[in-house]
Structures are given as C-alpha cells and as structure tokens.
Amino acid sequence: MSLKESNYAILRERFSHLRSFEKVIENTPTFSEPIERDEEWLDAIKNLVDDEKVIFVYGFERGLGIADLLEQYPDRWFIVHEPNSELFQRGLNDYDLTLVLQHPNLHWLSVGEDQLPLLFNILSSYMQDRLVFIAARKYLLDEIDHLRKIKDDFEEYRISHLTNKFTEDRFSREWTQNYLNHLVDAVTVPNIEQLAGRLKNIKTAVVVSSGPSLEDDISVLKQLCGHALIISAGSSIQALQKHGIDPHISVIMDGHAVNERIFSNPGTLNSPLFFTSSSYYQISDQKNKGKIYGMLRNDLVSQYMLERNDSDCVIIPTETVAGTAIQVAVVFGAQQILFVGQDLSFPDKQYYSSGIEHLSVEARSKQLETALITVPNVQGGFNQTDRSFLIMKKAIEDLVRQYSGVEFINTSGRGAVIEGARYVPLETMLPVLQKQPIVEKSIVEKLIEEYESSVSVNNDRLLTLYSKIRGVYNEIAELPEQIKKLNSQISDMERYSRSKPAKAVKSFEKIGYMWGDIANKSWFSPLFETLLPIQISNFDRVLPLISNEERLIEKSALVYKHLGELVGKIKEQVPLLLERLDEASERISHKIESPDRMK
Incomplete structure (x- = not known):
C-alpha cells in the first residue's frame, strides 16, 4: 500500500466526516511549515497550554507541528482544524501522515470552512473552563485578523450551545x-x-x-x-x-x-x-x-x-x-x-x-x-x-x-x-x-x-415501527440490571485503587466493556442525549480527564464520581422512558389494520 493509500485508509476509518480528498487538484498551494522542530513556536505556547486537557489547534499543514505537540503533551487531547482543503490534500498525497492521523490523542480533525459548525460543536462538548487556542505559525503570521474572528465566532457559538443545552434539559421530558x-x-x-x-x-x-x-x-x-x-x-x-x-x-x-x-x-x-x-x-x-x-x-x-x-x-x-x-x-x-x-x-x-x-x-x-x-x-x-x-x-x-x-x-x-x-x-x-x-x-x-x-397509509411501515419500539423497550428494560453490575465494578475499582492496583486496572477494563455495551447501543444516544442533555454533556467534558489521567487513585476517583453519577441518572430515567415507549407503541397499534398480526 502506498503512503497516499495508507493516509486515506486511516482518514476513512477515524475521520469519516471528512469529504473525499482523493481527487487530484492542480496548482495546490505550497507548504510554509519548516521540517525542523519549531522550538520558538513550541516555547511560545507553553503558557497557553497550562493544565488544560483539550487543545484546539488551527492549522494542520504537513502535520509536523501537530506531531511535535502530540509528543510534548502526551496527556492531552488535540482537536485540529485545517482551513485550506487543497493544502490538506497535498499533504495526504505527498507525505506519510499515518503516525499523526492514527495517534489516539488526535481526537478530532476537520478541514475546510464548511466544517467549522461541526468543529465548534465538538469543541463545546469537550472543552473545560476555557479554550486553549493555538495557531500554526503560518496562520499567526498571515491571518491574525481571521483567527480573532474564528475565536469570536466560537465564543458566540458556545454561548448558544450552552443556552440550547439548558433549554433541552428544561424541556427534555416533554x-x-x-x-x-x-x-x-x-x-x-x-x-x-x-x-x-x-x-x-x-x-x-x-x-x-x-x-x-x-x-x-x-x-x-x-x-x-x-x-x-x-x-x-x-x-x-x-x-x-x-x-x-x-x-x-x-x-x-x-x-x-x-x-x-x-x-x-x-x-x-x-x-x-x-x-x-x-x-x-x-x-x-x-x-x-x-x-x-x-x-x-x-x-x-x-x-x-x-x-x-x-x-x-x-x-x-x-x-x-x-x-x-x-x-x-x-x-x-x-x-x-x-x-x-x-x-x-x-x-x-x-x-x-x-x-x-x-x-x-x-x-x-x-x-x-x-x-x-x-x-x-x-x-x-x-x-x-x-x-x-x-x-x-x-x-x-x-x-x-x-x-x-x-x-x-x-x-x-x-x-x-x-x-x-x-x-x-x-x-x-x-x-x-x-x-x-x-x-x-x-x-x-x-x-x-x-x-x-x-397516498394510503402504509400498514407495513406501522408494523415495522411498532416492532422497533417494542424491541427498544425490551432492551431498555434490562438496563437497571446492567447498571447494577457496572456500579459494582466502579465501586471495586475505587476500593482496589489504593491497595490492589492490579485488580483496580482489571476493574477499569471491565468498566470500559460494560459501559461500552450500554453507550454503544443504537438507541442510547438519541434517547438519553434527549432525556439527559446536561448530564451527558458534562460527562463528555470530563472524559479527556479520565482518559488521560495516569495516576490510578485519581483515575478511580474520577470514574466513581462522574460515570457513577451519570449511570445513576440513567437508571432514574428508565421507568419514565419505558412508560413513554409503551404509550407510543399503543398509539401506533390503534392505527394498524390487523392488530392480531402483532401477537
């Protein structure tokens, strides 16, 4: 596989939201990013980074600066945006970017101005108290006014994002x-x-x-x-x-x-x-x-x-x-x-x-x-x-x-x-x-x-919809038992973290599988992000802290507090959600021509 094919394969796997860059574009711009490590730029951003766990970088170019950041800050998540899609494509075609593109701490990558709203949503979801905004040297020198506008646009978006979350939370049940x-x-x-x-x-x-x-x-x-x-x-x-x-x-x-x-x-x-x-x-x-x-x-x-x-x-x-x-x-x-x-x-x-x-x-x-x-x-x-x-x-x-x-x-x-x-x-x-x-x-x-x-009412579509709702109902009915077992592992991890680290690590691995079994269900995101928008958002915000924390006791405390709190809220919503699913399926059953076909 050529380096170009390798780059595209990782891009498709990890960042499928990016449009295809495989079409050849003539006269693409040249790179200004130096090959040697840009120590002056790295020193200048030290005070900006501080202890923040999520860092936004404006500018990808050949990925050299991003690679240096990933190496220098192994306990941070990086969200990167390259505004010039042609420049990004040239990098994919001409350079081996696989180590950067597949790095687990490169959490998000967006390309082109049209992806800024999606980028702003990701930033709003994961950033902590403030936004660490870093720009590649090229954009600092050539587009400083535009960078200020991007930052102002994001702050406006974030205010709207927070307002929407509180509105969603207020009316979530209705x-x-x-x-x-x-x-x-x-x-x-x-x-x-x-x-x-x-x-x-x-x-x-x-x-x-x-x-x-x-x-x-x-x-x-x-x-x-x-x-x-x-x-x-x-x-x-x-x-x-x-x-x-x-x-x-x-x-x-x-x-x-x-x-x-x-x-x-x-x-x-x-x-x-x-x-x-x-x-x-x-x-x-x-x-x-x-x-x-x-x-x-x-x-x-x-x-x-x-x-x-x-x-x-x-x-x-x-x-x-x-x-x-x-x-x-x-x-x-x-x-x-x-x-x-x-x-x-x-x-x-x-x-x-x-x-x-x-x-x-x-x-x-x-x-x-x-x-x-x-x-x-x-x-x-x-x-x-x-x-x-x-x-x-x-x-x-x-x-x-x-x-x-x-x-x-x-x-x-x-x-x-x-x-x-x-x-x-x-x-x-x-x-x-x-x-x-x-x-x-x-x-x-x-x-x-x-x-x-x-156009006549599609009876088969009603039957399919009814069956889907009942299937979701049955799976959600099992949630309390799943959460009970998950809580047991969360408690074990917190208890073992001080005296039996090996067991604590095993518990953490089990927690990952058990939480994934819940959160990766196809209905989880649509239903629980609607019912618990603030709680899900808050957990997303602390996820980088949990993921990058290397001290076992501190990691256990974060899991116990934040995941334990979230699954408790989810469990509280189960009876209400089952009641609502029951009500919705009952309304559909009245419209089906032959209800006996559901038995």
Missing part, C-alpha cells in the same frame, strides 16, 4: 414524550417535505405573530386575507380568532401544555395545522384531518425510530415559532414573506396584542420588569427587550440571511428592526397585494386532501 407520541403521525399524516413547492404560484405569505403591533394592523390584515397566504405562528391564533380571521394554516412548535390554553377557545383549530415533532401532541390529536407533520432536524429520537437523518428534514429548530412559520412558507414556495406582529420587544411596555390570553398578568409584568435591554425600532427610536427576544431576533435574522432568494418585509409598525427585512407599513403593502391573484381560503386544506387521496 420533548421526549412528544417525539415518541408523534411517531404515529410521521407515518399517517402528510409531512412537510411531501408538500414542498405545492403552493409556489402564491407569491406572498404573511407570518402573523403575537406582538402589540398586530392589534394596530388587524383591520388591514383582514383586507388582505384573500390576497396572500396567512400563517399564524403559535399564540397569535387567539388574536386572529378574536377578530374573526381564520388563517390558511396555523403553526405550532412549543411542547408545553400551555398550548391547551392557547387552543382552548372554540375555532382556534378550524384552520389546517402544521405541527412539529416537538409540539404538544394533545393539540394535534384534537384534529382528525387537515394536519401536516414536520420532523425537526435536531429530533434524534424520531430520526432513529424512523431510520431517517437530519438531512431528510427541512425544518430547522429555532427559538421562536415564527422561525418555523417562516420555513413553512418557504417550503410551500413563497417568494415574499411579510412579518406582522413580529415586535421582538416590548413597545410602549406592552407584551402581547389584545386577545392573547394564555399568559397571566403577573407573568407578563414580571417579564417586563426584567426587560433591561434596548433595541432600535422601525420608527427610529428604541424599545425595551430582553435576552429571550434577542435570541429570537437573531434566529429570524439568520433565516432571512439563509433564504436569500426570498424577499422579507417587516410590517410590524412598533417592533424592533429585523436585519435583512426592510420596514414597510402594512397599509402601504395592501394596494400592492390586492392586485395579486386571489388565494382561496381552503387552499391548504385542499392540498392536504389531494395528497391524502393519492
């Missing part, structure tokens, strides 16, 4: 129940991907949110109902119903039981409903027809059970249901999207438009009291807002940038400025929209009916 209970809908209800582009003849969609500006524009909104696709986002359905407006489609994403109050009034479920896999399942259950299902890209549970992956899902999770509504409009084929009631702030110290009644006066007042941030509004002044609204604002602005082929117009007359969406008063838009073709009131309902009439 989302798990919703994901599992919506599995039957994934098989029996039209999904958004199947209806993509079906309304592309409609130019304009209006995404209606619940901000105070909605009340100002409600009379104008009534007049344009037949000239654009009206999409209500979350709680705005209450205000629309109060004023006698039935949107063409309502969108829900929130997984909390607060939706029972939002949709408690008669008529709030008259319109067709788009619901995500995270949404509170009892709302969509109330509708027998006129529903569209959407699996979220971060819904690991549904993707596992249905054998799909995130690239199969068009709906990106965002911090606001308006973000989901925007995506529904884009998937249907809208060329222009108007924002109505999208204030993202508290104009005139108001929280919602009238008619929005699911949140108590006390809760509204409390949130207003903590709104200590100001943002520019569309009138040239400033509105009070809070961190929650700022996160939502960023999510919407990210979507606006992503869908560059769609025109976004912000008509929320008292709301915050939304970057990328020019402000135009809704009454100014009205004459323009009234010249557009009529948008039939039942257009989405008919679209759903047409699809359902052409």
Whole structure:
C-alpha cells in the first residue's frame, strides 16, 4: 500500500466526516511549515497550554507541528482544524501522515470552512473552563485578523450551545414524550417535505405573530386575507380568532401544555395545522384531518425510530415559532414573506396584542420588569427587550440571511428592526397585494386532501415501527440490571485503587466493556442525549480527564464520581422512558389494520 493509500485508509476509518480528498487538484498551494522542530513556536505556547486537557489547534499543514505537540503533551487531547482543503490534500498525497492521523490523542480533525459548525460543536462538548487556542505559525503570521474572528465566532457559538443545552434539559421530558407520541403521525399524516413547492404560484405569505403591533394592523390584515397566504405562528391564533380571521394554516412548535390554553377557545383549530415533532401532541390529536407533520432536524429520537437523518428534514429548530412559520412558507414556495406582529420587544411596555390570553398578568409584568435591554425600532427610536427576544431576533435574522432568494418585509409598525427585512407599513403593502391573484381560503386544506387521496397509509411501515419500539423497550428494560453490575465494578475499582492496583486496572477494563455495551447501543444516544442533555454533556467534558489521567487513585476517583453519577441518572430515567415507549407503541397499534398480526 502506498503512503497516499495508507493516509486515506486511516482518514476513512477515524475521520469519516471528512469529504473525499482523493481527487487530484492542480496548482495546490505550497507548504510554509519548516521540517525542523519549531522550538520558538513550541516555547511560545507553553503558557497557553497550562493544565488544560483539550487543545484546539488551527492549522494542520504537513502535520509536523501537530506531531511535535502530540509528543510534548502526551496527556492531552488535540482537536485540529485545517482551513485550506487543497493544502490538506497535498499533504495526504505527498507525505506519510499515518503516525499523526492514527495517534489516539488526535481526537478530532476537520478541514475546510464548511466544517467549522461541526468543529465548534465538538469543541463545546469537550472543552473545560476555557479554550486553549493555538495557531500554526503560518496562520499567526498571515491571518491574525481571521483567527480573532474564528475565536469570536466560537465564543458566540458556545454561548448558544450552552443556552440550547439548558433549554433541552428544561424541556427534555416533554420533548421526549412528544417525539415518541408523534411517531404515529410521521407515518399517517402528510409531512412537510411531501408538500414542498405545492403552493409556489402564491407569491406572498404573511407570518402573523403575537406582538402589540398586530392589534394596530388587524383591520388591514383582514383586507388582505384573500390576497396572500396567512400563517399564524403559535399564540397569535387567539388574536386572529378574536377578530374573526381564520388563517390558511396555523403553526405550532412549543411542547408545553400551555398550548391547551392557547387552543382552548372554540375555532382556534378550524384552520389546517402544521405541527412539529416537538409540539404538544394533545393539540394535534384534537384534529382528525387537515394536519401536516414536520420532523425537526435536531429530533434524534424520531430520526432513529424512523431510520431517517437530519438531512431528510427541512425544518430547522429555532427559538421562536415564527422561525418555523417562516420555513413553512418557504417550503410551500413563497417568494415574499411579510412579518406582522413580529415586535421582538416590548413597545410602549406592552407584551402581547389584545386577545392573547394564555399568559397571566403577573407573568407578563414580571417579564417586563426584567426587560433591561434596548433595541432600535422601525420608527427610529428604541424599545425595551430582553435576552429571550434577542435570541429570537437573531434566529429570524439568520433565516432571512439563509433564504436569500426570498424577499422579507417587516410590517410590524412598533417592533424592533429585523436585519435583512426592510420596514414597510402594512397599509402601504395592501394596494400592492390586492392586485395579486386571489388565494382561496381552503387552499391548504385542499392540498392536504389531494395528497391524502393519492397516498394510503402504509400498514407495513406501522408494523415495522411498532416492532422497533417494542424491541427498544425490551432492551431498555434490562438496563437497571446492567447498571447494577457496572456500579459494582466502579465501586471495586475505587476500593482496589489504593491497595490492589492490579485488580483496580482489571476493574477499569471491565468498566470500559460494560459501559461500552450500554453507550454503544443504537438507541442510547438519541434517547438519553434527549432525556439527559446536561448530564451527558458534562460527562463528555470530563472524559479527556479520565482518559488521560495516569495516576490510578485519581483515575478511580474520577470514574466513581462522574460515570457513577451519570449511570445513576440513567437508571432514574428508565421507568419514565419505558412508560413513554409503551404509550407510543399503543398509539401506533390503534392505527394498524390487523392488530392480531402483532401477537
């Protein structure tokens, strides 16, 4: 095997996320990395490295500097990024990189700017209190400003990553129940991907949110109902119903039981409903027809059970249901999207438009009291807002940038400025929209009916899904006994570490096998990373400490504390998870034409 083939073989085995570099590229850049050991560079980074166990290196080149770092710091994990894919390919083709690529402490390798989000996720998962950021000499000399931007981008990503973890932890039980209970809908209800582009003849969609500006524009909104696709986002359905407006489609994403109050009034479920896999399942259950299902890209549970992956899902999770509504409009084929009631702030110290009644006066007042941030509004002044609204604002602005082929117009007359969406008063838009073709009131309902009439429910798929859930149920039912045996070995290791090191080492080896038998199950990651996101994340963060600790007593203490704590949390979740799996399989069994075939 040639050195080139050897390099590619290791790359495919250890770093399969990297795209193929086997295509020959002409005129690749030359290397600036010196062959001799760069002592000056190594000395300069000593103070940076300190005692941190995870080190990020920007720049791979020929791997010479990485090899020196691996040798100098044998007890650290290295996460390496090479921004220049052509330079990396040249190294693979021309040099023997096998010793570096297969080194166990080269924990992660990414190449090319398009892999930065994945890299940031890995860094956020494993880094300790701070990021040790080292750059190859080439990039320190030539791209220092870009390096600063990369570091700033990572810090912003990490804040968002931590926020998302806490959000996932807060709603973990609700989302798990919703994901599992919506599995039957994934098989029996039209999904958004199947209806993509079906309304592309409609130019304009209006995404209606619940901000105070909605009340100002409600009379104008009534007049344009037949000239654009009206999409209500979350709680705005209450205000629309109060004023006698039935949107063409309502969108829900929130997984909390607060939706029972939002949709408690008669008529709030008259319109067709788009619901995500995270949404509170009892709302969509109330509708027998006129529903569209959407699996979220971060819904690991549904993707596992249905054998799909995130690239199969068009709906990106965002911090606001308006973000989901925007995506529904884009998937249907809208060329222009108007924002109505999208204030993202508290104009005139108001929280919602009238008619929005699911949140108590006390809760509204409390949130207003903590709104200590100001943002520019569309009138040239400033509105009070809070961190929650700022996160939502960023999510919407990210979507606006992503869908560059769609025109976004912000008509929320008292709301915050939304970057990328020019402000135009809704009454100014009205004459323009009234010249557009009529948008039939039942257009989405008919679209759903047409699809359902052409496609029948796949009974075999329901049976397969039912069998998979029951199989997972049976395996998880065995977890408590497995954890009991694992805990015994963890206790033995901790006890033996001080007096019988050989036995402690044997226990550690058994722990590795036993924990691997649990954590490597195909269902473990989707189910327990959803149920225990903070606990799993915290364990990932200390894993480098455990892996690289050479002192047996200290290693035993780390295993006892961190793995023991994690498996205890996992064991606590087993009864709840079994109950949820039971509930999900029961819902599916009711849809199977011949339940006796399951016996």
